[in-house]
Amino acid sequence: MSNYNFAQIEKKWQKVWEEKKAFRVVENDKPKYYVLEMFPYPSGKIHMGHVRNYSIGDVVARFMKMRGYNVLHPMGWDAFGLPAENAAIKNQAKPDKWTIENIKDMKEQFKLLGFSYDWDREVATCLPDYYKWTQYLFIKFFEKGLAYKKRSFVNWCPSCETVLANEQVVSGLCERCDSLVTKRDLEQWYLKITDYAQELLDDIDKLEGWPEKVKLMQKNWIGKSIGAEVEFEIEDFDKKLKIFTTRPDTICGVTYMVLAPEHEYVKQMVKGTEYEEKVNEFVSKVQHMSEIERSSTELEKEGLFIGKYAINPITGKRVPIYIANYVMVDYGTGAIMAVPAHDDRDYDFAKKYNLDIIEVINEDGIMINSGEFDNLTSQEAFDKIVQKLQEMGIGKKTVNYRLRDWLISRQRYWGCPIPIIYCDDCGAVPVNEQDLPVVLPKDVMFTGKGQSPLATSKEFAQAPCPKCGKKGRRDLDTMDTFIDSSWYFLRYIDPKNDKEPFSKELVNKWMQVDQYIGGVEHAILHLLYSRFFTKVLRDLGMLDFDEPFSNLLTQGMVLKDGAKMSKSKGNIVSPLEIIEKYGADTARLFVLFAAPPERDLEWSDQGVEGCFRFINRVYRLVDELKNVVCVDSKTEELSKEDKKIRYSIHSTLKKVTEDISGRFNFNTAISSLMELVNDMYKYKELEDRNPSILKEGLEIIITILAPFVPHVAEELWQIIGKQGSIHDIEWPSYDETALVKDEIEVVVQINGKVKGKLNLPADISKEDMEKLALQDDKISEMIKEKQIVKVIGVPKKLVNIVVK
Numbered sequence: 001m002s003n004y005n006f007a008q009i010e011k012k013w014q015k016v017w018e019e020k021k022a023f024r025v026v027e028n029d030k031p032k033y034y035v036l037e038m039f040p041y042p043s044g045k046i047h048m049g050h051v052r053n054y055s056i057g058d059v060v061a062r063f064m065k066m067r068g069y070n071v072l073h074p075m076g077w078d079a080f081g082l083p084a085e086n087a088a089i090k091n092q093a094k095p096d097k098w099t100i101e102n103i104k105d106m107k108e109q110f111k112l113l114g115f116s117y118d119w120d121r122e123v124a125t126c127l128p129d130y131y132k133w134t135q136y137l138f139i140k141f142f143e144k145g146l147a148y149k150k151r152s153f154v155n156w157c158p159s160c161e162t163v164l165a166n167e168q169v170v171s172g173l174c175e176r177c178d179s180l181v182t183k184r185d186l187e188q189w190y191l192k193i194t195d196y197a198q199e200l201l202d203d204i205d206k207l208e209g210w211p212e213k214v215k216l217m218q219k220n221w222i223g224k225s226i227g228a229e230v231e232f233e234i235e236d237f238d239k240k241l242k243i244f245t246t247r248p249d250t251i252c253g254v255t256y257m258v259l260a261p262e263h264e265y266v267k268q269m270v271k272g273t274e275y276e277e278k279v280n281e282f283v284s285k286v287q288h289m290s291e292i293e294r295s296s297t298e299l300e301k302e303g304l305f306i307g308k309y310a311i312n313p314i315t316g317k318r319v320p321i322y323i324a325n326y327v328m329v330d331y332g333t334g335a336i337m338a339v340p341a342h343d344d345r346d347y348d349f350a351k352k353y354n355l356d357i358i359e360v361i362n363e364d365g366i367m368i369n370s371g372e373f374d375n376l377t378s379q380e381a382f383d384k385i386v387q388k389l390q391e392m393g394i395g396k397k398t399v400n401y402r403l404r405d406w407l408i409s410r411q412r413y414w415g416c417p418i419p420i421i422y423c424d425d426c427g428a429v430p431v432n433e434q435d436l437p438v439v440l441p442k443d444v445m446f447t448g449k450g451q452s453p454l455a456t457s458k459e460f461a462q463a464p465c466p467k468c469g470k471k472g473r474r475d476l477d478t479m480d481t482f483i484d485s486s487w488y489f490l491r492y493i494d495p496k497n498d499k500e501p502f503s504k505e506l507v508n509k510w511m512q513v514d515q516y517i518g519g520v521e522h523a524i525l526h527l528l529y530s531r532f533f534t535k536v537l538r539d540l541g542m543l544d545f546d547e548p549f550s551n552l553l554t555q556g557m558v559l560k561d562g563a564k565m566s567k568s569k570g571n572i573v574s575p576l577e578i579i580e581k582y583g584a585d586t587a588r589l590f591v592l593f594a595a596p597p598e599r600d601l602e603w604s605d606q607g608v609e610g611c612f613r614f615i616n617r618v619y620r621l622v623d624e625l626k627n628v629v630c631v632d633s634k635t636e637e638l639s640k641e642d643k644k645i646r647y648s649i650h651s652t653l654k655k656v657t658e659d660i661s662g663r664f665n666f667n668t669a670i671s672s673l674m675e676l677v678n679d680m681y682k683y684k685e686l687e688d689r690n691p692s693i694l695k696e697g698l699e700i701i702i703t704i705l706a707p708f709v710p711h712v713a714e715e716l717w718q719i720i721g722k723q724g725s726i727h728d729i730e731w732p733s734y735d736e737t738a739l740v741k742d743e744i745e746v747v748v749q750i751n752g753k754v755k756g757k758l759n760l761p762a763d764i765s766k767e768d769m770e771k772l773a774l775q776d777d778k779i780s781e782m783i784k785e786k787q788i789v790k791v792i793g794v795p796k797k798l799v800n801i802v803v804k
């Protein structure tokens with residue numbers, strides 16, 4: 001009798017898998033299956049979220065391999081980004097060295113978990129042989145007019161010394177360091193994702209294998225609004241004010257106008273007037289607020305009159321012009337017509353500043369107070385008013401998206417250099433392809449002061465113009481790291497290609513990713529950017545599909561004591577400690593068993609113990625029976641008990657197969673496996689147990705455990721005398737005949753309460769079933785003093801006896 005020595009078993013099989021490159025993908029003619037988990041940032045230490053994410057992916061990969069697919073299951077590193085740079089500033093460590101060491105450490109930890117990656121395809125976005133192609137793609141975007149430079153006010157964190165995206169500003173503070181965010185007027189690179197807004201929106205409906213909530217988040221993020229642009233005359237001002245409204249039907253209810261405080265006309269309108277000073281104060285005040293705050297319905301509306309009046313083009317009415325915090329400069333036209341009777345924000349503002357409120361639509365949705373448009377429905381008025389404005393040459397129907405172009409310049413060191421050289425004569429010129437990659441210089445200083453660290457390199461900034469050869473200057477910013485992750489799934493397919501980012505043929509063959517798995521925190525940006533890249537690369541002729549990920553699973557968080565595990569809460573459970581104490585198979589089994597993948601998972605020490613005990617129980621069962629099952633025995637006539645256990649074996653096989661291939665209900669699959677193991681324990685104690693059935697049962701148990709607990713399954717497979725790897729065998733199919741029951745269990749109720757169970761022939765008639773229930777000794781004893789009112793039989797399930 002041997003014990004379950006997980007440490008020895010796991011080490012042994014990890015070595016075997018590594019040596020024979022068990023999970024290397026070679027092109028063959030099996031159907032392909034591409035399973036991908038979002039790659040990690042190499043922080044150096046794995047956490048339970050990683051264990052969960054990657055265990056889910058590993059089950060899918062191993063299962064699909066056993067189902068006969070050629071499975072591509074790669075792993076790599078999202079290796080550029082701030083932490084490396086912050087570590088450099090703090091500890092004087094070099095970001096490259098820091099990152100490479102972290103990658104090494106994390107890879108070791110992944111190997112301890114026994115994930116089935118094809119490590120030959122590993123990519124790290126910070127290595128020149130990867131970012132060369134990121135730069136190449138940037139240039140392709142540039143040549144297509146999809147990368148452009150623009151001056152604008154951007155969120156700036158003075159402590160992180162970089163631009164922040166709107167999502168990174170929380171209550172006016174930097175999400176990372178809590179510093180007060182300011183605005184800076186900078187010239188920056190943008191990618192024109194707005195050109196793809198409509199397609200990105202339309203194609204969401206094609207993503208059948210995506211969670212509805214993620215699709216909705218993407219839709220809202222793109223935020224399409226149909227409305228109209230209308231020009232208003234301004235008194236004593238030579239330009240017209242263009243506004244965007246989704247409700248042109250309400251135009252007769254306009255009682256004031258609002259410009260975003262940063263709107264370019266504001267300065268011009270108040271110049272030299274009594275309003276100038278107050279306006280300047282107000283502008284600098286709102287600049288500290290994020291767009292998210294400013295568009296919140298909770299926002300306390302604030303603003304001021306700026307001394308000008310606009311003329312309503314339909315009514316001819318003169319209305320005052322305000323600036324206010326709730327109007328954003330870069331949405332629509334940065335100016336609105338305010339209709340307090342029908343818009344909540346305008347209503348709050350009008351109440352606060354005592355402005356008129358005029359209703360133009362009554363409760364039945366019919367126009368009022370609108371002159372020639374009275375008595376129309378608001379929908380009719382919408383069309384008629386837009387038509388009239390159009391005839392007047394001052395309005396037209398327009399579509400607006402909330403989606404902004406993607407600001408990609410970062411004033412940071414540890415990122416992909418932007419491959420552009422500025423020439424006084426030729427302007428912004430892309431670096432020639434043969435000169436890629438533009439390598440990150442090493443002689444930089446991390447002072448944490450001033451502009452991009454790349455400016456501190458002696459050599460880097462100067463470069464000849466690729467067009468005319470004259471002295472030029474390199475762009476000193478690096479790219480947003482979301483760019484690196486917008487195409488990595490393509491590089492895995494052809495990771496060593498040094499002629500192009502990837503071969504079109506191979507990518508067309510392997511894509512789409514059949515199953516993508518990752519955290520819901522990436523539900524918007526990463527997925528949207530990857531979809532955008534895919535569409536642009538398609539239009540560049542580099543691939544032939546529209547969407548990168550056909551199925552998406554967003555796994556829930558790992559909680560402890562009801563809260564997300566985090567350093568600050570001090571509730572972290574270290575995966576390495578769990579592996580050390582119980583082994584990787586137990587760690588994997590627990591995260592798969594404790595909750596369905598999409599739900600949050602509550603950490604439980606007893607749960608881990610339970611999984612560990614279960615593996616031990618399987619191990620003992622196999623170990624005890626190994627000699628029994630190694631002999632070849634003939635199948636005799638099956639007894640009742642034989643049939644029962646075969647039913648249990650094959651129905652479990654069926655359930656596990658369906659649970660994995662359907663909605664990835666690993667938890668229910670594992671719990672039915674646990675029941676089967678219990679049944680086997682009982683069965684083996686029978687005097688007339690059938691060795692062939694024991695053998696059949698053990699083989700199936702080991703096989704269907706293999707994707708979940710791959711090390712111990714491999715070991716047990718060997719223990720029962722099998723040659724070769726369990727992970728190379730075919731997933732078994734269940735025996736239909738074993739699922740036909742000779743006998744069924746029928747529940748007997750009295751007045752709806754369960755009072756007993758009967759084993760009856762499977763093909764019994766309803767009448768016989770009811771009769772036998774009434775004749776049963778126990779039941780007849782219970783009802784002998786009562787009067788039977790009714791007997792209700794549900795075939796093959798239950799008999800309910802209603803008595804008085």
Ligand code: ANZ
Nearest residue numbers: 225244245246247250326327328331332334339342343
């Ligand atoms: C008049 C009106 C009347 C409006 C009404 C709404 C209701 P969505 O759906 O988000 O596109 N708006 C336009 N540009 C804005 C900006 N830069 N900052 C803040 N608000 C802005 O919303 C479009 C509506 O939001 C527009 O339609 C405009 O107010 C406002 F009963 O115009 B509406």
Ligand code: ZN
Nearest residue numbers: 423426465468
């Ligand atoms: Zn030049």
